[in-house]
Amino acid sequence: MHQVFAFLLFICTTVVTSREWNNTGRGLIAFEEAWTVPELLIQVANSVPAFGQTKAELEANLLDVHDQRLTQMNENGIDFMVLSCASPCIQGFSDPPTAEALATSVNDVLAATISNNTMRFGAFAALSMHNATQAAQELNRTVTELGFLGALLNDYQQSGDDNTTLLYYDQPEYDVFWQMVVDLDVPVYMHPRVGISLLNNLEYQQAVWLIGPGQQFAASLSNHILGICTNGVFDRFPTLKLIVGHLGERITSDLFRIDEQLQRQRPEGMPMKLNVSTYWETNLFETTSANFATPLLKFHIDAIGLDRIMFSIDYPYASIPEGAQWIEETLPDVLSPTDLLKLKRETAIQVLGLNK
Secondary structure (H helix, E strand, O other): OHHHHHHHHHHHHOOOOOOOOOOOOOEEEEEEEEEOHHHHHHHHOOOOOOOOOHHHHHHHHOOOOHHHHHHHHHOOOOEEEEEOOOOOOOOOOOOHHHHHHHHEEEEEEEEHHHHOOOOEEOOOOOOOOOOHHHHHHHHHHHHOOOOOOOOEEEEEEOOOOOOOOOOOOOHHHHHHHHHHHHHOOEEEEEEEOOOOHHHHHOOOOHHHHOOOEEEEEHHHHHHHHHHHHHOOHHHHOOOOEEEEEEOOOOOOOOOOHHHHHOOOOOHOOOOOOOOOOHHHHEEEEEOOOOOOHHHHHHHHHHHOOHHEEOOOOOOOOOOOOHHHHHHHHHHHOOOHHHHHHHHHHHHEEEHHOOOO
């Protein structure tokens, strides 16, 4: 599988690591935007495309960067888009050597793909999370040599001979990885994935249509994010930046109850020193990806503050015109011009380090 990427390695060594990007505009920045390579299209075979889109169009849109994707960006006022490997990507490979080699190959291909237009496209690294030290090294390579803006992890890393060992990144053995993230001063985007077969059969056999974005994505990823909180990752790395899509995977809609109930776990030895609400002030950010809900956005602004919320689309699983229309036509009646600009781009510029 990986040999097909070899011819691109020379191109990747020429990627410019200093981005020639004009951050004085007023257009949109979007960064939960999926892309993949032909060899991984099998992973999205059962994905639900955006309304009005066929599965064939979904696959074509995932592979494309500079044609219809860029055309839609131009037509809908998107200045800059950060691409990342479509879920589950590397998190769907249980064999460590295969996962590590594939992550390197995918990152090299993405770097080469966008190298001729870094004013419009950036990238998040795909990483194998079987070994925290190796993941840290690959993140360092993609940021320092390829100019990537951080990483996107598709929830837990499946592992084991039967794919049933799940690796979560809230344990101390992952501290070497989180230390690298902090040292590089880049964000990590935590993204959902479809569950392994064992979980799907146990949890969703009575309602298989709940597998995926309708229920499973938020339920699974919110568990992982709350595990990172309660197991003390942010206490050990107070400047760590994590991004959560879909308006916080429902966590920010339930912060009062989460904080109140977790407070009762302190006598049981829970490592978390503060509370989940506090981490939304210091470490966690959310995006609007595929959740263009105006009343919910207003509630979240009250709950965590506009400075913790950024625009994104979730293309091609959500529609670029739908997301752009929402923020350009609906939200001006809700937000001031200054606040709207924060949501559209200014906070993203800070979090992604586009002003460096």
